[in-house]
Amino acid sequence: MTTREPRYDILFEPVKIGPLTTKNRFYQVPHCNGMGYRDPSAQAAMRKVKAEGGWSVVCTEQVEIHPTSDITPFIELRIWDDQDLPALARIADAIHEGGAIAGIELAHNGMNAPNLYSREIPMGPSHLPVAPDSIDPVQARAMTKQDIVDLRRWHRNAVRRSLQAGYDLVYVYAAHGYSVINHFLSPKYNTRTDEYGGSVQNRMRLLREILEDTVDEVGGRGAVACRIAVDEDYGPAGIGRDDIQEVLGSLGELPDLWDFAMGSWESDSLTSRFGPEGSQEEHVAGLKALTSKPVVGVGRFTSPDAMVRQIKSGVLDLIGAARPSIADPFLPNKIRDGQLEKIRECIGCNICVSGDQTMSIIRCTQNPSMGEEFRRGWHPEDIRKRESDAKILVVGAGPAGLEATRALGVRGYEVSLIEATRNLGGRVTSESALPGLSAWNRVRDYRELAIESMPNVEVFRESPMTAEDILEFGFEHVLVATGSQWRNDGVGRWHTTPIPIAADAQVLTPEDLFAGRRPTGRKVVVYDDDHYYLGGVVAEQLAADGYDVSIVTPAAQVSSWTSHTFEVTKIQRRLIEKGITRRTETVLMSAGAGSVELASAYTGETSSVDADALVLVTARLPKDSLLQELTGAQQAGRLTSVRGIGDCWAPGAIAAAVWSGRRAAEEFDQVLPPNDEVPFPRETTQLIDLEVLRG
Numbered sequence: 001m002t003t004r005e006p007r008y009d010i011l012f013e014p015v016k017i018g019p020l021t022t023k024n025r026f027y028q029v030p031h032c033n034g035m036g037y038r039d040p041s042a043q044a045a046m047r048k049v050k051a052e053g054g055w056s057v058v059c060t061e062q063v064e065i066h067p068t069s070d071i072t073p074f075i076e077l078r079i080w081d082d083q084d085l086p087a088l089a090r091i092a093d094a095i096h097e098g099g100a101i102a103g104i105e106l107a108h109n110g111m112n113a114p115n116l117y118s119r120e121i122p123m124g125p126s127h128l129p130v131a132p133d134s135i136d137p138v139q140a141r142a143m144t145k146q147d148i149v150d151l152r153r154w155h156r157n158a159v160r161r162s163l164q165a166g167y168d169l170v171y172v173y174a175a176h177g178y179s180v181i182n183h184f185l186s187p188k189y190n191t192r193t194d195e196y197g198g199s200v201q202n203r204m205r206l207l208r209e210i211l212e213d214t215v216d217e218v219g220g221r222g223a224v225a226c227r228i229a230v231d232e233d234y235g236p237a238g239i240g241r242d243d244i245q246e247v248l249g250s251l252g253e254l255p256d257l258w259d260f261a262m263g264s265w266e267s268d269s270l271t272s273r274f275g276p277e278g279s280q281e282e283h284v285a286g287l288k289a290l291t292s293k294p295v296v297g298v299g300r301f302t303s304p305d306a307m308v309r310q311i312k313s314g315v316l317d318l319i320g321a322a323r324p325s326i327a328d329p330f331l332p333n334k335i336r337d338g339q340l341e342k343i344r345e346c347i348g349c350n351i352c353v354s355g356d357q358t359m360s361i362i363r364c365t366q367n368p369s370m371g372e373e374f375r376r377g378w379h380p381e382d383i384r385k386r387e388s389d390a391k392i393l394v395v396g397a398g399p400a401g402l403e404a405t406r407a408l409g410v411r412g413y414e415v416s417l418i419e420a421t422r423n424l425g426g427r428v429t430s431e432s433a434l435p436g437l438s439a440w441n442r443v444r445d446y447r448e449l450a451i452e453s454m455p456n457v458e459v460f461r462e463s464p465m466t467a468e469d470i471l472e473f474g475f476e477h478v479l480v481a482t483g484s485q486w487r488n489d490g491v492g493r494w495h496t497t498p499i500p501i502a503a504d505a506q507v508l509t510p511e512d513l514f515a516g517r518r519p520t521g522r523k524v525v526v527y528d529d530d531h532y533y534l535g536g537v538v539a540e541q542l543a544a545d546g547y548d549v550s551i552v553t554p555a556a557q558v559s560s561w562t563s564h565t566f567e568v569t570k571i572q573r574r575l576i577e578k579g580i581t582r583r584t585e586t587v588l589m590s591a592g593a594g595s596v597e598l599a600s601a602y603t604g605e606t607s608s609v610d611a612d613a614l615v616l617v618t619a620r621l622p623k624d625s626l627l628q629e630l631t632g633a634q635q636a637g638r639l640t641s642v643r644g645i646g647d648c649w650a651p652g653a654i655a656a657a658v659w660s661g662r663r664a665a666e667e668f669d670q671v672l673p674p675n676d677e678v679p680f681p682r683e684t685t686q687l688i689d690l691e692v693l694r695g
């Protein structure tokens, strides 16, 4: 075991949180995961891995305390009644088994809960449409005094049940716009004229009452944390610095810990494209001085030096993390053991967030085991040892090939990784050169570094391989990771057959741009029928290169899928700031020399637009000719196994390519069940006993 540098010792000091004492300063703050009440055992396994990785406190996501706090369709945990306790207890037990303090974030979503499942009427401080996340056609009603009494009782019940389920640390949640307490604090939402509205003292009354109730109910058997919005991001209309200072001045000593968060989840979880590590510091600095209680905050921290600076400069006592703990559940232990080069740094892409946003189990670009701990038994650090002396060839060093090589290397196989170009990383290397995406290189760097130190892995660069080369070298097992290529014929989601493109039209694809080619002329139209980030980023690059850029998309917003990564609004703003014209709800129909024909996505009405060049970001084709040839060779008995992975099997997100590489490595030498069986265990609904129900 390597020893760490003494300057990081401060990160391993214990911190007292009420009656609890942490083993270090690493704190996994509550974070959503798309598992919630539907996949509790999956969540238990995921949280346990983080506890094993050295996080001293591991928390759940927000836990709905009552049917009036139902944020369907999102899937979070629930503590509506005792029926929910076995699932919650399983998670708490798993966190304890991993060696961490178990925290639970109790939440009443107030006017953010459309209650689509329970059909209860949403409740908030004022008569207002549900907000901020929901745009369902329903209004919240202003809570009466009796509602407040009820809410306080529901919260107490949830606190009692939390302790019953085994949690050590209970949250009062007043952040992210996901909490009725937050709505009461906010001048934007709270327009009451009674003692719960108006002055800051009045707006914090509900927070005070619920904190007092919680402290009372916990009764010293655990600790009480308060997660609070330090800036609502609404300017003077919302909670701001003065408000939060007054809250801390009045209530600073009530809970055992303060957890500072930005006003919305979106502004708390900035992607690396839109904010650097530690971007919350300006909002949090100085607040710790207003309380004697420990404070935790986040900042996509992956650098131990940045963490030490936050502690030493008195900004934070505990280093909070959601995403860095997802990308590397073993981050604390790696710092503890002086293994900084082994840290799998979060790239800030928010694919993890997209799990919650699409109500599916969390995944992570950097950590393919995220979400697979329970059902597939994958672990972020360990993988079972090799089961044969097989030698494996991996062709292509993009994210899929790199991850397969790394994971097979850890298993102990002899692996040869062959790459056509000088650089490893494939699309990651190309795309990370685009504006705002430099952190994405970490996908390559982590794996390249890991592979370099493996004596059983050889890397050959600038070695394009044909099927005959591979067969001549006598490789028996081949993983083909040759990637994909952007189409130049307009085929994508809208057009599923090629569009008319004149022979003298200037058409480029992202690969042309990666290769350094630039359009001749000034006016460029980028056509985005892919809807993830690349169209928008390519437009930004071309604008930076001095072109007059328009971006056309059939969707209502450019890069519309990035609503799931919290970027879509920021992307529109950036495109506007860069002077890029957005033509949304518009389809590209054909391209000629000097112009393109567009049509309304709704009426089909056409128009012609001047364009010296057209850049198509529509869809990709797998580069699978090598795979096909080798599959033929295998069928002819010239190879033992061949498998396509990543984009050459089916183009997708980088996260999918990494996952695919990991899967191939996990499944090597494994006898797989027939593919008409569900490939993993899952939890199904427990049927109610009808006899008992009917009495």
Ligand code: ADP
Pocket (backbone or CB within 6 Å): 395, 396, 397, 398, 399, 400, 401, 402, 418, 419, 420, 421, 424, 425, 426, 427, 428, 463, 464, 465, 466, 481, 482, 483, 484, 623, 626, 645, 646, 647, 648, 654, 657
């Ligand atoms: P993925 O996302 O599936 O990992 P990428 O497109 O990022 O795919 O990477 C594919 C890599 O495979 C690229 O670096 C490319 O240069 C390399 N490659 C493609 N064809 C060959 C080949 N025939 N021999 C060696 N390397 C190849």
Ligand code: SF4
Pocket (backbone or CB within 6 Å): 322, 323, 324, 326, 327, 345, 346, 347, 348, 349, 350, 351, 352, 353, 363, 364, 365, 366, 367
């Ligand atoms: Fe970080 Fe992306 Fe992984 Fe989320 S998905 S933890 S942002 S690397």
